[in-house]
Amino acid sequence: EPEVTQTPSHQVTQMGQEVILRCVPISNHLYFYWYRQILGQKVEFLVSFYNNEISEKSEIFDDQFSVERPDGSNFTLKIRSTKLEDSAMYFCASSPTSYNEQFFGPGTRLTVL
Amino acid sequence: GQNIDQPTEMTATEGAIVQINCTYQTSGFNGLFWYQQHAGEAPTFLSYNVLDGLEEKGRFSSFLSRSKGYSYLLLKELQMKDSASYLCAVRDEGQAGTALIFGKGTTLSVSS
Numbered sequence: 001e002p003e004v005t006q007t008p009s010h011q012v013t014q015m016g017q018e019v020i021l022r023c024v025p026i027s028n029h030l031y032f033y034w035y036r037q038i039l040g041q042k043v044e045f046l047v048s049f050y051n052n053e054i055s056e057k058s059e060i061f062d063d064q065f066s067v068e069r070p071d072g073s074n075f076t077l078k079i080r081s082t083k084l085e086d087s088a089m090y091f092c093a094s095s096p097t098s099y100n101e102q103f104f105g106p107g108t109r110l111t112v113l
Numbered sequence: 114g115q116n117i118d119q120p121t122e123m124t125a126t127e128g129a130i131v132q133i134n135c136t137y138q139t140s141g142f143n144g145l146f147w148y149q150q151h152a153g154e155a156p157t158f159l160s161y162n163v164l165d166g167l168e169e170k171g172r173f174s175s176f177l178s179r180s181k182g183y184s185y186l187l188l189k190e191l192q193m194k195d196s197a198s199y200l201c202a203v204r205d206e207g208q209a210g211t212a213l214i215f216g217k218g219t220t221l222s223v224s225s
Contacts, residue, residue, distance in 0.1 A: 031211055033211070033212075033213075035213075042215045042216060042217045043156065043200065045213060045214065045215075048211045048212060055211060056212050091156070095211075098211045099144070101146060101158040101161055102146075103158065104148075104156050104157070105155060106154065106155050107155055
């Protein structure tokens, strides 16, 4: 069964550094998402992406964040100048249409020291 | 504003039936989803309601009342492996209508 994959599974970085989290959505899906979950808290929407552009973003998704689909398979989240409070599990998700359920990847645990 | 409420914790025994409630007040509504999340893992899709009524899917059923802003997830014939967090999520009716707004989740513990 096709699934969303994410790399790396764990990322440790120093405050102020840039990180890139990578995702490979399910191949025939058209909508891509990033969510985050701070330890012990709820899953929070960051951004959705369709047709090579951002379709929605939350207040969390400020200028330090960016997303890109550099080729036909990868979908990346870049965090510039990481802060301690960016430490969280970051989930990528995809869906075939805007109305279907979203399929989540296994997540990247980001730790900012 | 956006507000989704669920009980924080519930306990039940193997073989029993449990109902997890969810109430929501959101600026828009374009469907309600239930996800299961085991500790340290990704959310996995369980069910989806966009119209009022009951959707049944094996041991899991989900109900929606849009006028009351209310949903529940019913789990039957509980098994130990059902111990997990259950997340209620509303799809917002934003510009593209794709964002899922999650509740804090209900941690279900199933004992033998």
